Amino acid sequence: MSSRIEILNEGGFRSDGRxxxxxxxxxxxxxxxxGADGxxxxxxxxxxxxxxxxxxxxxxVRAQTLHDRASIHVEATIAPFSSTSDRRRRGRGDKRTLELAATIKATFEPVVQTSLYPRSQIDIFVHVLQQDGGVLQASINATTVALxxxxxxxxxxxxxxxxxxxxxAPMLDLTSLEENDLPHVTVASMPRSGHLTLVSMETRLHVDRFEEILRLAGEAGPVIHKEMRAVVRQRTKDLLDGMGKGLRESNPAEAMIEDE
Structure with a gap:
């Protein structure tokens, strides 16, 4: 497949310098x-x-209640101003948003421990604010942190x-320009076990290249995981610090002791 645009220049760099x-x-x-829980x-x-x-x-909805586990409900919306090339207003029945929501649901159903919450539901709302390639990967990564x-x-x-x-030659983390011109696949992995929970491919890809992309995606997983853990830990620290401050304010004597 020959590219219609310059994906890599002579120095091996992409259009954004990567x-x-x-x-x-x-x-x-x-x-x-x-109002959100996360x-x-x-x-x-x-x-x-x-x-x-x-x-x-x-x-x-009683008819949708699962007696042995929680049900997962996902809704996706794409802001009409999110793309410079596509400003169509996409409603809830839009095919692309429905596919995005269904893919996210299928990705997380094996991962969320729904059996701990029978007869309940978990609602996930995904809002795409800006898109320049990798919308599905960003949605999955954001959903992980939100959960x-x-x-x-x-x-x-x-x-x-x-x-x-x-x-x-395989490439990772494609922009819109690259996605429009290259065969590509989105891979979601679990870094601790190394298992895959999603492989989504809308274009044909040679089996040899497919295996290489899976390997590279597996190597990228821990890098993304490190970023996720850092923000989760910081938020946990902020919450604990806030709780400690609240306790000190409610107990002036304890605050005086700490100040001394």
Missing amino acids: RQYELREMTFDSTAQA SARVAHGLTEVLVSVFGPREAR VNAGVPLADYVCAVTGGVHAA
Whole structure:
């Protein structure tokens, strides 16, 4: 397959200055959203996703209640201003948003320990704010952090990355420009066990290249996991510090002792 654009220049650099295997800059913000039990705003380069989690809570629709475990409900929306090339307003019935929601649900159903919460539901709301490739990977990574912040028990973190192939050479963490021109696959792995919970491929890919991308995605998983753990630990520290401050304020005598 010949590329219509210059994916790699003569020096081996991509259009944004990265090497083939380099990931874009990642930012994770777990500042709580009003009313949500857990939330996370994640950016991979220019792609940005906000996820809010509610629950586990009592199931609202009796017909959908599972008596032995919690049900997972996912809704996705894509902001019309999120892409410079596609400004269509996508409603709840839009095919792309439905597929995004269904993929996220299928990714996390084997990971969330739903058996601990029978007859309840966990609601996950995914809002794509800006897209420049890797929307699915960003949505999965944001969902992982939001679930952890909500206190939902997981078998492991889920870390996702997109891989593609250019001139028989694999690449990681594709931009929109690269996704539009290259065969690619999104892989979600669990870093502790090394197991895969998602392999999503919408384009044809040679089996040899596929195996190589899986290997590289497995190596990228721990890098993303480290970033996730750092933001979760910082949020936990902030919560504990806040609780300690509240206790000191409610007990002036204890505060005086600490000050001394």
